[in-house]
Each structure stands twice: as structure tokens, then as C-alpha cells.
Amino acid sequence: MKIKKTKRQDSIPSLVERGFAIHQQLALLNDEFKQIKERLKEEAASRPAEHVPLLEKDSEGSQWIAVAKGCECRIVFPDAKVKTEFDPKESDFTTIRSLAGDHFNSLFRRVMLYRPTDRKTFRSQVNNLLAPKVAVNLLELSTSPTEPKTAWKSRIAGKEQS
DSSP states (O other), X not given: OOOOXXXXXXXXXXXXXXXXXXXXXXXXXXXXXXXXXXXXHHHHHTOGGGOEEXXXXXXXXXXXXXXXXXXXXEEEEEOXXXXXXXXXXXXXXXXXXXXXXXXXXXXXXXSSSEEESOTTTHHHHHHHXXXXXXXHHHHHHTEEOOOOEEEEEEOOTTOOOO
């Protein structure tokens, strides 16, 4: 008995072939894209004087904006994240407590571990309450490094970023 193939069934191999070709192209493009992002991140990191503040009022950090015809790329450098908890058994805890001094209870609250009283305002509280050198040391011990991020946008012709 002969089975009839429909046009729909005949198109399946061509869909598979096209899908595979696209998959291969995407893999190549993704590799190239990763390399471009890394080069731009390296360039941005080497130009700290060109960094500008983030636009969102709740965001802490800076960004570097690279402009090309009809598009831009923003390399975002978020400030180090404030750690969510501090274990009194850890070696850094004694130093953190000492650096915070009399302001320790204003900056941290005890829950089984110590946590910043308010993660959004922690950095500004530390800077307002402590001497600059002490504040830098405390923030170093109570934050975690973050990775730069990349954001791509189309640009409206004739409208330049200020």
C-alpha cells in the first residue's frame, strides 16, 4: 500500500534544514556578540572618567555610553551589592562592628545574623554617619562585587543623547 505524502509533510525536511541553518548562524552570531560585549566592557572599564550616573533614582552605580549611527550601547557598572547578612562568626564581622562603632545598631539589625537596616539607603547612611576612610572600609567589607551589564537601544534619527 502506497502512502500519500501531503505538501505539508514534504515541507518538514526543508523546515528542519532551515531551522538547523538558523541555529548554526545564531551560535556563530552569539559567539561574535559575546566578544563584542567583552571588548566594549573592557573599553568602558578603561575610561572611568567618561562614566555618567545611572538615570534611575533607585539605581546606584554608573554607565558608559558608546554611540554609533542610529544606535547606542550602555555599559552599566552597578555599585557593589550590599550583602544581605553578616555572620558574627565570620572573621570580617569584628572589623565591621569596629568600623561602624557607635552607629552599629543604626546600620545593622539582628536577625539570627546581622543585616543592614535598610539596603536601599545603607550606602548613604554609612557615608553620612562615618568618617570617609572608615566608611570606605566598612562598605568594602559589607558589599559584594557586581558585573557590568550591556544594554542595546535603537536611536531616533536626529535625536542625540545629552
